[in-house]
Amino acid sequence: MISFICNNKEISADSPGGLPVLDWIRAQNGLKGTKEGCREGDCGACTVVVGKPVKNGIEYSALCSCLLPLGEIAGCHLVTIEGLSSDNSDELTPFQRSFYDEAASQCGFCTPGMIMSLTGCLLGSPELTVSAAMEALDGNICRCTGYVAVKRSVHSVIEALPQKWENRLDMLIANGHIPAYFKTISQRLGKLPSSTNSSDGTVVAGGTDIYVHSSNKLSGEQPDFLCRRDDLNYIRRDREVVRVGSAVTFNQLRRSPVISSILPGLKNFLSKVSSTQIRSRATVGGNIINASPIADMAIVFLALDASVTVSGRSIPLREFYLSYKKLDMQPGDILTEISFPLPEPGSTLSSLKVAKREFLDIASVNSSMLFRIDNGVILFARVSAGGVSPIPLLLARTGSYLCGQTLSEETIKEACKLAENEISPISDVRGSKQYKIQLLKAQIRAHLSRGVQQ
Ligand SMILES: Cc1cc2nc3c(=O)[nH]c(=O)nc-3n(C[C@H](O)[C@H](O)[C@H](O)COP(=O)(O)OP(=O)(O)OC[C@H]3O[C@@H](n4cnc5c(N)ncnc54)[C@H](O)[C@@H]3O)c2cc1C
Ligand code: FES
Ligand code: FES
Structure with a gap:
């Protein structure tokens, strides 16, 4: 049994832990306000808000229910669009009212997801500003209305929020953003068992990769949920080393x-x-194990000279990728930690990605450079790049060439030439081979110019 609260109701679901929450909501619970679009985390139509008990209360986040396994919400508060109305009332929340007034919805298919993302921002964002609310919509795609009217709604609702409040939940209830029952949730969750069914072995961290391609298979399984393990969730500095647990999102x-x-x-x-x-679920460990040649965090950690700890074994990340999607690990191994040496004082980490869309897209080419420039001399540089080889790549020769060079046009040109010889991009949907070579060269130039500006 998986126990949780859905809106204002205690639930004990006798379903596999791997069942996507979207399927439980719509097919098993008959709440059809949550929409099913892509089932790949791309459209945001299925967005729900999930509240997880933490030390000082409940931490709410907007999540894609199509990629969220039911077992992950054991002991949590699941809020669907229906849960924003009080029992026996069909009054609209300020965002719903404003979408209506501003004509921010035509067919309405994307609207519940947008309202849930905005409500997730109200409940969970560190800042309640227009830019934070607009950013909260970066995973919601609208195909017929467009975004101008949505922006107007966001402005009008956020600007009408009180400037000061003592308790955020009280403020949101008083202003009609959430119903009063939210005040009872913390205490009610405390009485629920938070354990989930025992596992049959498939490892799921954030699920944002594995659920895209294996949702049907996982629907009937009891996965091993790494994100429920506190021992994998930490970020700390131990003297000269920074340690990040693999389940950190x-x-x-x-x-x-x-x-x-x-x-x-x-x-x-x-x-x-x-x-x-996706960022509220995707883990750094999952990004590294996923081993996509354009994995953004793998590129960042390569430039930081990170090591990974896999079933107790420490391996430099630059040696972890053997060939396309082939890693130096055995079946059953678990990546527990990513660690990197503290960068020297004065170092800059510059990370860039170019994709077809600015938001919600994977890179055509991404790259990171950790470097230190003093008086026009590059004292140190380490460069990594993605989308230019079958694996996330450390550009070892380019980095060692740059160390000790005077920063000049000639140096940049020589670094670009060396980088071109280190990579082996292919033409695909994200761009031609030539385009990717040019992108990487432009990024190397941009990294170094960031150093000059500082
Ligand atoms: C809409 C969308 C947008 C995306 N955008 C980006 C993007 O911009 N940049 C980017 O880099 N990626 C992107 N991704 C890909 C994905 O979100 C990331 O790669 C993410 O970091 C995967 O982590 P996860 O925790 O969700 O992995 P999961 O899906 O949980 O796991 C991925 C694989 O790794 C295994 N695994 C996970 N953790 C461990 C561990 N600790 N030990 C052993 N095995 C493990 C799992 O068994 C599974 O096989 C996107 C995905 C989606 C759906
Ligand atoms: S259905 Fe598109 S993000 Fe879930
Ligand atoms: S209102 Fe139709 S997709 Fe957004």
């Missing part, structure tokens, strides 16, 4: 004070990685 990385103090530019780069809903 992109959003946790983005909000981590430890990471912001060491790698201040990473937060901005992470805003271009997937979408709000």
Whole structure:
């Protein structure tokens, strides 16, 4: 049995832990407000809000229910669009009312997902600003209305929020954004068993990769949920080493004070990685194991000279990728930690990606450079690139050439020439071979110019 609260109702579901929450909501529970679009995390139509008990209350996030296994919400609060109305009331929330007033919805298929993303922002975003609310919609696609009217709604609702409040939940209830029953959830969750069914072996972390291609198979299984393990969820600095548990999500990385103090530019780069809903689930461990040649975090960690700990064995990340999707690990191995040496003072980590769309897209080419420039001399550089080889690649020769060079046009040209010889891109849907070579060269130039500007 998987126990949780769906909207205002306690549930004990006798379903496999691997069943996507979307299927439970629509097929088994008959709540049809949550829409099914792509089933790949791409459209946001299936967005729900999930509240997870944490030390000081409940942490709410908007998630794609098509990629979310039911076993993951044991002990949690699942909120669907129906849960935004009080029992016996069909009053609209301010966002729903404003979408109506501003004509921000035509066919309406994307609208419940958008309202849930915005409600997730109200409940869980560290900041309640127009830009935070707009960013919360980066995983929601509208195919008929467009976004101008949506932007108007966001402005009008966010700007009408009180400037000050003591308790966010009380403020949201008083202003009609959520019903009063939300106040009872924390105490009610405390009485529920939070354990999930025992596992039959398939490892699922955030599920944002494996559910895209194996949802049907996993629907009847009891996966092993790594994100429910506290021992895999930490970010800490141990003297000269930074340690990140494999189940840390992109959003946790983005909000981590430890990471912001060491790698201040990473937060901005992470805003271009997937979408709000995906970042709340996708883990750094899953990104590395997924072994996509354009995995954004693998590229970042390669430039940081990270090591991975796999079933107790420490392996430099640059040696972990053997060939396309082939890793130095055995079946049953678990990646537990990613660690990297603290960059020297004065170092810059620059990460870039170029994709067909600015948001919610994987890269044609991405790259990272960790470097230190002093008085026009590159004291140190390490470069990595994705989309240019069968594996996420460390450009070892380019990096060692740059170390000690004066930063000049000639140096940049020579580095680009060396990089071209280290890579083996292929033409595919993300661009031709020649285009990818040009993209990487442009990114190398851009990384180094960031160093000059500082
Ligand atoms: C809409 C969408 C947008 C995306 N955008 C991006 C993007 O911009 N950039 C990008 O890099 N990726 C992107 N991705 C891909 C994906 O989200 C990431 O690769 C993510 O980091 C995968 O992590 P996960 O925790 O969800 O992995 P899961 O799906 O849980 O797992 C992936 C694989 O790794 C295994 N695994 C996971 N963790 C471990 C572990 N600790 N030990 C052993 N095995 C493990 C699983 O068994 C599975 O085989 C996107 C995906 C979607 C659906
Ligand atoms: S159905 Fe498209 S994101 Fe889930
Ligand atoms: S209103 Fe039709 S897809 Fe957005």
